[in-house]
Amino acid sequence: MTKIVITVGPNTSTPESWRQIIDSGADAFRFPASKFGVDVLTDQAWSVAKEADGLGAKLDLLLDLPGSKTRLTNDNGFPLDPQRPVRVAFSPEEADPRLDPPRLGISGGGLDEVAVGDVLVTGDGEEALAVEAVADDHCIARPLTSGELGRRRGVTVSGRSNASESLTAGDREGLETLGAAPFTGVIVSFVESAKTVREVKESLARSFGNRPPPAVIAKVETAAGIGAIQEILDESDGVLLGRGDLLLDVGPIEFYDACRSVLKAADKQGVPAIVGTQLLVSLSNTWLPNRSELAYVSHLIEKRVHGLMLSTETTVGKHPTRTVAMLSSLIERYGAESGRLPLFRAS
Structure with missing residues (x-):
């Protein structure tokens, strides 16, 4: 069954909001390190984990390393x-x-x-x-x-390739401190080679010692990443299709083919794939979602995409809980048991 990944932000920053989001059907929380330090996000992740335990819910807690971006x-x-x-x-x-x-x-x-x-x-x-x-x-x-x-x-x-450095000095420093953090997965931005994934895994292995390290999810969001998708999938525990930066990098005409190639390759290899973002962003300001959003999201669910990631909808959107509930209802209606393992968290 397709999982719901929400991004934590101003409108989902309190224990009450976390409980409401979990009750509405969220399966994973994403903590973006583009605006806050890993130490701050680690504390927040522990607080979310505590609320989830109180509700008897098992959540994936995903740290998103930003990479180098202007x-x-x-x-x-x-x-x-x-x-x-x-x-x-x-x-x-x-x-x-x-x-x-x-x-x-x-x-x-x-x-x-x-x-x-x-x-x-x-x-x-x-x-x-x-x-x-x-x-x-x-x-x-x-x-x-x-x-x-x-x-x-x-x-x-616009129109210029926007390839960026996958791991910055700050990202590497953060990876070395995760040994006591509750994260079950680490998202790595702007991955364009298997070498980056291996470096992250080696760093996490050092941090976690004899304990199982978090899953490593490669965010593919550039033309170079698309070109190296096979080798990236060979090393990754999952892949995140970063549609926002991908659109800027490949342009609107090539965008659909680029997305399709990632999802097809991941499905063929049996690697969990998450699609993000702006999936139901119209619900941030309207009562019903746009028809195009409904159609595409339902299509992804029917195709058994492993995860759908909300961002604006749950960070600054006016109706984060209602949006998660809507997505959960669509998954219940159009989803099917895929027979695969849960998203990333070990049961």
Whole structure:
């Protein structure tokens, strides 16, 4: 049966919210380390585990290591207005929408080769800015959309390959400290070779000693990762299809084929596959989900995908519990016992 993976965020950060989410059908909690340290997430995972034990529920607790990704520096919402070009510094300068022009910085590098005419795309493609001028340490970009940038969104150059470093120094340091953590799985971002998976497994083996280490889930989200999918599957305990960054890397026309190739390869090899994200994101603001979301999610369930991962729906969405309940009902209606092992947690 397809499992539900929820991402912990502001709207799912209290024991009451965890209990409601678990009661609604969640099978796994994902803790993203892109905005918080591994030590903070470990404490939170222990708290979630305690609530799950009280309910008699067995949860997978998944730590998501972010890898290297270019991110904007705004700690709060940042308004975009096509009438107001934005100064984007190529360094981690503090964001300030009150300046003229408004200012954003970046962390992680990666924009120093932009050119006039390039389009900067943020998040999973929600907002975009067109580069109008370039200097040594910044560019001036005009918003092509009206909206509000979420906190520390990723930013990429449209049409350019966005391959990133799978493991940063921070990721490696975090792996060495997991020996006393409750995580049952570690998600590794931007995996493009089996070598990365082996390195993570070796690090976890050192941390856990004689105890079984967490499963290693390779997040495939670039064209290079797609090209190496077979060797990645050979080494991984599971694979996460990271559709957001994959769309930015391969473009909208190649996107479906890229997704299909990962799922077909995983199914053929019997490796658990999770699909994320923005699966029922319309429920964050509407009463009923979009028809296209309903159709695709039901299709994935019918195809016996191992896991479906919610992100925006449970981090900042207005109705996280109702969204999980809706997904649980769809799984009950269209799912079938696959005869495979549970997602990652040992029974």
